[in-house]
Amino acid sequence: xxxxxxxxxxxxxxxxxxxxxxxxxxxxxxxxxxxxxxxxxxxxxxxxxxxxxxxxxxxxxxxxxxxxxxxxxxxxxxxxxxxxxxxxxxxxxxxxxxxxxxxxxxxxxxxxxxxxxxxxxxxxxxxxxxxxxxxxxxxxxxxxxxxxxxxxxxxxxxxxxxxxxxxxxxxxxxxxxxxxxxxxxxxxxxx
Amino acid sequence: xxxxxxxxxxxxxxxxxxxxxxxxxxxxxxxxxxxxxxxxxxxxxxxxxxxxxxxxxxxxxxxxxxxxxxxxxxxxxxxxxxxxxxxxxxxxxxxxxxxxxxxxxxxxxxxxxxxxxxxxxxxxxxxxxxxxxxxxxxxxxxxxxxxxxxxxxxxxxx
Numbered sequence: 511x512x513x514x515x516x517x518x519x520x521x522x523x524x525x526x527x528x529x530x531x532x533x534x535x536x537x538x539x540x541x542x543x544x545x546x547x548x549x550x551x552x553x554x555x556x557x558x559x560x561x562x563x564x565x566x567x568x569x570x571x572x573x574x575x576x577x578x579x580x581x582x583x584x585x586x587x588x589x590x591x592x593x594x595x596x597x598x599x600x601x602x603x604x605x606x607x608x609x610x611x612x613x614x615x616x617x618x619x620x621x622x623x624x625x626x627x628x629x630x631x632x633x634x635x636x637x638x639x640x641x642x643x644x645x646x647x648x649x650x651x652x653x654x655x656x657x658x659x660x661x662x663x664x665x666x667x668x669x670x671x672x673x674x675x676x677x678x679x680x681x682x683x684x685x686x687x688x689x690x691x692x693x694x695x696x697x698x699x700x701x
Numbered sequence: 702x703x704x705x706x707x708x709x710x711x712x713x714x715x716x717x718x719x720x721x722x723x724x725x726x727x728x729x730x731x732x733x734x735x736x737x738x739x740x741x742x743x744x745x746x747x748x749x750x751x752x753x754x755x756x757x758x759x760x761x762x763x764x765x766x767x768x769x770x771x772x773x774x775x776x777x778x779x780x781x782x783x784x785x786x787x788x789x790x791x792x793x794x795x796x797x798x799x800x801x802x803x804x805x806x807x808x809x810x811x812x813x814x815x816x817x818x819x820x821x822x823x824x825x826x827x828x829x830x831x832x833x834x835x836x837x838x839x840x841x842x843x844x845x846x847x848x849x850x851x852x853x854x855x856x857x858x859x
Contacts, residue, residue, distance in 0.1 A: 540815060547808070599746075599758035630745050630759060630788060632766045654789035655745060 562662050564681045568593075568672045569660035573625055575650035576637060581625060583672070590698055591623045591672040592691070595652070595663050597631045598639035602685045603667045607643035609688035610669075614647040617695055627652050629666050673698055730771040738767050738777050741794045742784055751794065 563569065568591075572582040583591065594610055596603040614624040626649035628636045633651065640649055652658050661670065669686045671694055673679040680694050739753035746759045753764075763784075770780050784792050796802045 540819070543815070597759065599762055632762045634766075634769075635762050651787065653787060655791075656789070 557662075560662055562664060562668060562681055562683065563660075563670070563678060565678055567676050568670065568678050569657075571657045571660060573627060573648070573650045573657065574653070575648045576628075576633065576640075577648075579648060581623075581648055581650075584676070586623055587676050588674050589621055589623050590617075590674055590695065591625065592695070593625050593627060593661075593670040593672065594686075595627045595629050595658060595661070595666050595668045597629045597666045598635040599631065600666045603639075604643070606667055606669075606685035606687070607639075607645065609686060609691065611643065611645050611647070612688060613691050613695070616692070617699075618647075620695075620699060622695060622699070624648070626650070627657055629658050629663070630655060671695070671698065728772055730768055734771060735764055735768045738771075738780055739764050741781060742792050743794060745788065745791060 568583060570582070570584045572580060574580050592610075592613070594606075596607075610624065610626075618624070624647035626645065626647060628649060628651045631651065636649075636651070661668075664683065667685055669682040669691075670678055671680040679698055682690070736753040740751045742752040742763070743750070744752055744755055744757070744760045744763055747755045747757050750760075752760050767780055770783070775783070781793065790796045790802070796805065798806050
């Protein structure tokens with residue numbers, strides 16, 4: 511019995527004075543790291559579950575076209591803007607190419623701006639696609655896919671209609687039809 | 702004279718044919734050369750599939766782009782830099798170890814080290830607890846048994 515008490519008496523003060531504070535900071539560090547990691551993963555997972563941007567102010571961007579011209583979205587506030595994400599390797603994009611070009615030719619004199627954003631594409635094929643479909647509105651590559659990431663696109667084609675106040679007025683996932691596009695533009699122009 | 706002309710003509714044709722072959726090979730890089738670079742890239746359209754085995758049209762265009770750049774005399778690093786600049790660092794199989802990307806390189810080994818540290822520490826604590834409480838009690842029980850045995854022996858001896 512005496513031996514047991516001696517053993518406990520010898521180890522308990524060391525446990526209390528030295529080990530407990532060290533254990534506390536160690537545990538705090540590990541749990542802090544774990545919480546930060548989980549938080550980061552949670553945020554990323556949450557972002558992936560969000561669909562494309564469909565309301566609120568449209569994310570700003572600057573597009574440098576294949577011809578070298580530069581367009582910044584915020585510089586065109588007060589103007590109706592149609593943003594179209596496309597790629598030359600995308601079959602469904604071909605279904606809407608002519609409709610977009612026709613709409614552009616019809617509305618360009620009404621102060622409507624069309625911007626084509628070329629997603630994950632090679633320049634030669636992109637230029638060949640524009641030539642094939644006779645596209646004349648400004649088009650440029652999405653450098654580092656930053657614009658598509660800001661708009662959280664899920665694929666191509668996707669079209670966003672930005673109202674005059676800079677907010678997103680409409681989002682179309684998949685090929686847009688000429689009648690739907692012109693109806694939406696007429697509605698917004700007459701507001 | 703005829704023999705001389707014929708042999709000169711044949712030799713010229715052979716030389717032309719050989720040089721023609723060599724220059725054609727130089728102009729067009731082999732699939733292996735293209736795939737050496739392609740396997741280090743990932744197209745954002747087909748996530749988790751390396752470019753060299755990706756079957757989509759987008760990937761085929763990228764491989765053609767690599768082939769064209771190799772034919773133009775670009776080296777591997779220049780091509781990877783071009784793709785990284787144009788499509789973002791997420792297309793690289795091995796993103797550069799700098800800035801925020803460092804986290805992705807450091808996190809796995811650091812997690813393993815912390816996990817091992819925790820396992821060793823837990824084992825150590827379990828061992829200490831056993832050593833602190835169980836061993837003295839065992840000794841105490843043995844001592845009591847020994848004292849009991851001794852007293853019995855003394856009783857018998859008396």
